[in-house]
Amino acid sequence: MPNGSILVIDDEAEIREGLELLLSSEGYAVASAETGESGLAHLEQEPYDLLLLDVNLPGRSGLDLLRDIRQRDPDLPIVLITAYGSIDMARQAFKSGAQDYITKPWSNDELLAQVASAVEGRRLREENVQLKRALKQRYNFPNIIGKSERIVSLLDLVAQVAPSRATILIVGESGTGKELIAKAIHSGSARADKPFVAVNSGSIPIDLLESQLFGHVKGAFTSAVASKKGLFEVADQGTIFFDEISTVGLETQAKLLRVIQEREFMRLGGTENIKVDVRIVAASNVDLLGLVRDGRFREDLYHRLNVIALNLPPLRQRRDDIPLLVDHFLRQFSKENNRPLARFTPQAMKLLMDYPWPGNVRELENVAERAVVLSAQEEIDVDLLPDPILTRGMLGNSRLQLSELLNSLAKQGNQGTAAGQPVPSLFEIMEQIERRVIVDMLEQTGWNQTEAAERFHVPLSTLNQKIKRLGIEIRRRSVGAVQGTL
Ligand SMILES: Nc1ncnc2c1ncn2[C@@H]1O[C@H](COP(=O)(O)OP(=O)(O)OP(=O)(O)O)[C@@H](O)[C@H]1O
Numbered sequence: 001m002p003n004g005s006i007l008v009i010d011d012e013a014e015i016r017e018g019l020e021l022l023l024s025s026e027g028y029a030v031a032s033a034e035t036g037e038s039g040l041a042h043l044e045q046e047p048y049d050l051l052l053l054d055v056n057l058p059g060r061s062g063l064d065l066l067r068d069i070r071q072r073d074p075d076l077p078i079v080l081i082t083a084y085g086s087i088d089m090a091r092q093a094f095k096s097g098a099q100d101y102i103t104k105p106w107s108n109d110e111l112l113a114q115v116a117s118a119v120e121g122r123r124l125r126e127e128n129v130q131l132k133r134a135l136k137q138r139y140n141f142p143n144i145i146g147k148s149e150r151i152v153s154l155l156d157l158v159a160q161v162a163p164s165r166a167t168i169l170i171v172g173e174s175g176t177g178k179e180l181i182a183k184a185i186h187s188g189s190a191r192a193d194k195p196f197v198a199v200n201s202g203s204i205p206i207d208l209l210e211s212q213l214f215g216h217v218k219g220a221f222t223s224a225v226a227s228k229k230g231l232f233e234v235a236d237q238g239t240i241f242f243d244e245i246s247t248v249g250l251e252t253q254a255k256l257l258r259v260i261q262e263r264e265f266m267r268l269g270g271t272e273n274i275k276v277d278v279r280i281v282a283a284s285n286v287d288l289l290g291l292v293r294d295g296r297f298r299e300d301l302y303h304r305l306n307v308i309a310l311n312l313p314p315l316r317q318r319r320d321d322i323p324l325l326v327d328h329f330l331r332q333f334s335k336e337n338n339r340p341l342a343r344f345t346p347q348a349m350k351l352l353m354d355y356p357w358p359g360n361v362r363e364l365e366n367v368a369e370r371a372v373v374l375s376a377q378e379e380i381d382v383d384l385l386p387d388p389i390l391t392r393g394m395l396g397n398s399r400l401q402l403s404e405l406l407n408s409l410a411k412q413g414n415q416g417t418a419a420g421q422p423v424p425s426l427f428e429i430m431e432q433i434e435r436r437v438i439v440d441m442l443e444q445t446g447w448n449q450t451e452a453a454e455r456f457h458v459p460l461s462t463l464n465q466k467i468k469r470l471g472i473e474i475r476r477r478s479v480g481a482v483q484g485t486l
């Protein structure tokens with residue numbers, strides 16, 4: 001299978017042939033057309049992954065043609081070929097929907113990188129569309145993205161258990177998609193058109209939580225001036241989702257157990273049993289068994305909840321899904337902000353692939369939104385990634401080991417505490433690590449900032465900003481005189 005199919009529209013035979021040769025040697029299937037009209041005919045006959053379009057066509061201009069093609073196929077990536085790489089040209093091109101442009105004469109490496117990134121973007125988008133369609137057909141989970149084995153087998157299990165009334169416990173780190181899965185379970189059940197009620201017990205004081213869950217009768221407590229239905233009654237026939245179930249106190253746990261077992265409860269201050277038919281889904285990001293051992297969670301409730309357990313994998317254990325999720329969120333936020341479709345540069349993408357994502361999908365979602373909002377262009381480079389991702393990427397390219405840095409910082413911290421100095425904050429520690437890594441790289445490169453920036457895969461301007469912010473004193477390029485100081 002070719003790497004992708006590319007159509008070249010250019011009136012100069014030399015350019016067409018040159019591109020055909022170059023691109024086919026890289027494994028692309030290439031077709032070419034001399035005029036806009038024959039180009040359009042090609043596009044109508046066959047789907048292409050990328051169009052390379054000359055701006056200066058005789059007759060109809062490339063930009064004019066571009067608008068026409070955009071209307072017919074809003075998704076086709078188009079890269080313009082132009083003789084003048086003016087800002088004005090670029091602006092015009094982006095405005096009319098091209099995603100990039102190449103100036104003549106080009107460097108083959110650069111051209112191939114641009115082509116690869118455009119084709120890869122197209123492939124990902126198509127994969128996402130197909131994936132969504134397949135998931136939708138199979139399970140009707142339109143907004144869950146993932147093709148990794150862990151996610152696919154999880155969704156299989158979700159589809160299997162959703163229709164039953166069984167209580168389900170969803171376990172996973174923060175931001176892994178627990179609520180999303182809980183909603184999928186609800187919409188995959190016969191209760192789909194009945195209420196889905198989410199309860200986050202973490203932030204609510206116990207009395208208030210119980211009155212919210214079970215309701216109360218008039219006069220149950222001073223402010224209970226009228227009777228009120230609780231969430232269990234609101235969720236009758238539907239699903240109730242207990243987010244962070246571990247935060248529910250032991251007293252309330254006993255009442256929950258009763259609802260699960262007897263399917264009935266009393267309003268606060270009431271004497272009458274109320275029957276409900278509610279499916280219970282609970283989520284936790286801590287190990288409930290550990291809490292059971294510590295006597296902070298009822299063992300019987302644990303077993304009742306844990307009839308079916310779904311374990312959501314952290315994002316770092318399913319890195320295959322990162323590009324798909326990135327594409328999904330870039331689409332979403334570009335659209336929400338009325339912007340042309342944004343994409344990350346290959347360097348930025350590499351940092352995203354390597355990052356451990358402690359906040360999982362939610363963190364990735366936030367990174368994508370921030371980048372789209374802050375970026376002035378479609379192409380988002382590493383400088384718009386938040387500091388932890390950038391710093392980690394830089395550390396990866398430094399010869400310093402994290403363990404070594406931490407040891408030296410710990411030693412310093414101990415000396416500081418012994419001397420009665422305050423222990424540095426996390427932020428200060430991160431800054432110190434960053435400073436060490438940057439100084440180290442500068443030493444390695446003989447204080448050549450351009451080279452250091454290249455080796456860190458960050459723009460020179462980003463490195464400069466960091467150097468300024470961290471107050472690193474720039475030594476002239478005399479390696480001998482350098483002493484790395486924290
Ligand atoms: N597989 C996925 N595909 C698309 N979006 C996802 C996926 N997993 C999570 N998300 C998105 O990530 C965000 C976090 O998901 P969710 O709120 O379900 O996580 P959570 O596990 O409940 O997190 P927390 O423990 O912090 O409450 C949501 O915006 C959700 O839509």
Ligand SMILES: [Mg+2]
Binds near residue numbers: 178179243
């Ligand atoms: Mg949640």
